[in-house]
Amino acid sequence: MRILVVEDEAKAADYLHKGLSESGYQVTVAQDGLEGQHQFSTVVFDLIILDVMLPALDGWQLLQIIRRQAATPVLFLTARDAVEDRVKGLELGADDYLVKPFSYAELLARVRTLLRRGPLRETQHFRLADLELDVLQRRVSRAGERITLTNKEFALLHLLLSHADEVLSRTLIASHVWQMNFDSDTNVVDVAIRRLRAKVDDPYRPKLIHTVRGVGYQLTEAP
Amino acid sequence: MSRASRPSLSLRLALMFALVTALLLGGIGFYLYLSLNKEIAFRDDQALRGRIERMAGLIQGYEDIDALREKPQLYANMLGNTEHFFWVLDSAGTPLITVNPADLPVPDPETGAGMTLRNGGEDTPYRLAAMRLEKDGRRLTLVAGRLLAEKQRMLASYRMQLLAALVAGTLVAFLLGGWVSRRGLRPVRRLARQAATIDSQHLERRLAGGGSYRELAAMTAAFNRMLERLERGFTHLSRFSGDLAHEIRTPLNNLMGQTQQALSQPRSREAYQALLVSNQEEYERLSRMINSMLFLARAENATTFHREPVDVAATAQQLCEYFEGMAEERGVTLAAPVGGQVLANPELLRTALANLVANALRHAEPGSAITLATAPQSGGLAVTVHNRGPAIADEHLERVFERFFRADAARSEPGDSGGLGLAIVDSIMQRHQGRVWAVNADGGVRMTLWFPGRASTDG
Structure with a gap:
């Protein structure tokens, strides 16, 4: 390109x-x-x-x-x-x-x-390592275990999965998950990521959600 | 602004004085002239009438009209001067008696019954009175007249005098008017001199002259009020610039200091990374500050902005979801309002409300609830955000909405909006012709956004 x-x-x-x-x-x-x-x-x-x-x-x-x-x-x-x-x-x-x-x-x-030319293909089922997310059934599981997420946590994970391996800025996450387009100086996104990690990442290995310091967050298999 | 190119107010007033005087004098003169004219004509007519009646009596007294013709000196003396003339005509129009020093043509004997009066003569205008008389079976016509030249000369001279008086009066009025206006406008010139001494360094000066005159007092007061507003705005602005420089200095100082310190000797990769991350945080802080500043600057100059009915409950619900995680981490719960609709810009309303909630979260006691509520108030809708926590000192309740205001000057929370969050709320509310205020209530602080206009709480 x-x-x-x-x-x-x-x-x-x-x-x-x-x-x-x-x-x-x-x-x-x-x-x-x-x-x-x-x-x-x-x-x-x-x-x-x-x-x-x-x-x-x-x-x-x-x-x-x-x-x-x-x-x-x-x-x-x-x-x-x-x-x-x-x-x-x-x-x-x-x-x-x-x-x-x-x-x-x-x-x-x-x-x-x-x-990404042409209309975005709407993926209904995401899989990264042993993490799975099904959009239609609103199901998330890791290592075969069902994980219950709140609506916003689900939306956040969905966003991370659909941009797997990309570093997403806090601003982008806030605007996609909460439709907040203003420049927020609060650490709402960090808190949300922390809570998502507690459910999706903390009990498991390898860690999938990575903090890219000073930039944002990235969902990837490679550390 | 050159003096010469502008008409002077004194001159204008003087001209108006002169115009009024001219109209007045002209009107009076015209009226006097007309009445004089009328009076003279009336007296002349009376004299003519009297003459004819006397002659008629004379003719009746004599036996024969021819006898009277023999004594012309009788009536010639009576007639007296060359202005007057007199005829006695028989029915054929032949003059029996003629006194005609001006050589006027013999008038037409036909006349109506009784005494008739008419004007005549093109080149030498005159006035005639005529009367029919029966004497010994003969029909006689008596005609008495008077030349008008003398009277017209007199009237012309009178007109000239009136005109002269008019011109002189107008001139005097103009001069007096100019003098009076210049004197009368002296307080205005004094005000102008005072106003000229006011500049950005001396905005505390006020106008004092002309205070005893009602018209000028109103103007002076209005001008002083304007100065007060300007002074406040100016002070505000200059303090703001100072604060701004100070606020920018803090992150810049961090950036320069830690970068120079790191560069002073070789370091590990991790140390450089940590430095860059720390720098990035400072950059973001600067960037946020600049965005806020731009927002405020633009809000002040904005001419148009879009408004629509906004459901407050939905916006609040959205914000509650947004701040939910943060609130839970601090052990605080968020309660959204039941409803309400305001006419607002949806983005700006959300920003204002978000800043209030973020502020409330920052000061809320752990374990307490932050309550968002709506209520109709003063013909509008009040949207309130209440948190339990430390009260704001009374003298600071209004100042918390000023830019960069911090109750504790030394305190600067990392990640706060550099003291602009609430100022932005204030600016947003001003754009909506609304208000924002803070009160200490119910063991904490309640901030109220008030939107004017027909609002409903059932929306």
């Missing part, structure tokens, strides 16, 4: 390049709008990450050029989160946006979603 990152801020471009490469993507960085346009016209990309404030040719102009030629998914980054800005970006044909400062885990989650 090829990703074009158009970002003039060197440090940001650098960590996006490193991070996305580590996640297995082929990353090309363009330092300004004109270079971005040039890259776009020479190579076929699967996703474009576009900073709005760019020298030479700004993000909105580049987005219009891109949309005239291709339907490549575009994720735009903006430091101004005024509603008009977001609306403008989406009206010009961007697929998603992130407001700076954003968490890297959040960016990665958005990138994965945008690259």
Whole structure:
């Protein structure tokens, strides 16, 4: 998968390049709008990450050029989160946006979603190691033992399982499980994870729910 | 703002004075002129009438009209001057007696019964009185007249005098009006001078001049109230900037200190990881603070925002689920309200309520309950959050909603919103034209969100 990152801020471009490469993507960085346009016209990309404030040719102009030629998914980054800005970006044909400062885990989650072309296959039955979850029957079991979860605990485990091996940020978890889109400074998510662990992980081995310090949580077999 | 380009208020007032005077003098002059004119005409007519009657008596007294014709000096003397003229005409219109110094044409003898009066003459206007008379079977017509030139000259001169008086009066009114206005507006100029000395460094100054005049007192008071609001806002803002710098300094200090300390010598991988994680926490704190700041700044400048009827119970229920885990860990239970509907922005209502619940959780006694409730109040709906726990000092009850306010200046709880949570609630309520307040009650603190407007508790 090829990703074009158009970002003039060197440090940001650098960590996006490193991070996305580590996640297995082929990353090309363009330092300004004109270079971005040039890259776009020479190579076929699967996703474009576009900073709005760019020298030479700004993000909105580049987005219009891109949309005239291709339907490549575009994720735009903006430091101004005024509603008009977001609306403008989406009206010009961007697929998603992130407001700076954003968490890297959040960016990665958005990138994965945008690259998952076509409608998401609704999995009804999840299995990771000896942990099983059945969406229709609302059943969870580990090592063959039935585990009783509250609604929110079930929703949290469902989210973790459907994004197995991905690091999920607290913000993403809060918005998916509780539909809380505001920036919460409470440790609600940590508490919820702790309680889920007590039921799903603590009595068993290997541990499946991992804390990625400073980033979020990850459900994975590999430690 | 140049002085020259703006019309002066004194000048304007002076002109208005002059205009009023001109209208008044003009009106009076016109009226006087008309009455004088009428009076003169009436007297002239009376004189003409008298003359004809006297002549009629004279003619009747003589046996023969021809005898009278022989003594012209009789009536010539009587007539006196060249302004007057007189005819006695027979029925054919032939003058029997003529006194006509101005050489006027002989008038038409036809006249109605009794005394008739009319004007005549294009170039030399005159006034005529005529009367028919039967004398010895002859029908005579007596005509007496008077030239109007003299009278018109007099009236013209009178008009000129009136006009001169009008112009002079208007001029005097203009000058006096200007002087009076300048004097009268002196308190205004004094106010302007005072106002000119007020700037951002001297917002505590107030206007004092013009206090004894009712009109100016109202303006001065309104202006002073405006200054008071400005001063409060300004003080608030500058303290806020100071607080903000201070609040940002704390995480920055942590970041710089621990990073420099870590870099001062080679360390293990784990140590670097721990440093990065710790830094990440500080970054998040800064980021949250900036988001809150932006939220507040935007709320102040926002012009439009969407409102709809929101079911408070559903929102509260959602929040209870959200905070359930945290509450249980602290041994606190959450009780949601029975119902109620408000006209609000759903996202903002949830944020406000979430901040109150988070605050309540932070201060709730273990083992107690946090109660969310709704009740109609003062034509609106009150949504309350109550927690048992330490009371807020009375003098701080209002200040807890100020930005960065902490009852204990040294206390800074890790993970709190940097003292902005309740300020955000306040800002949200202001946008809804509502209020938020705190009271110490029932062994703890009750925070109330009050939404105005028709609300229902059965929603």
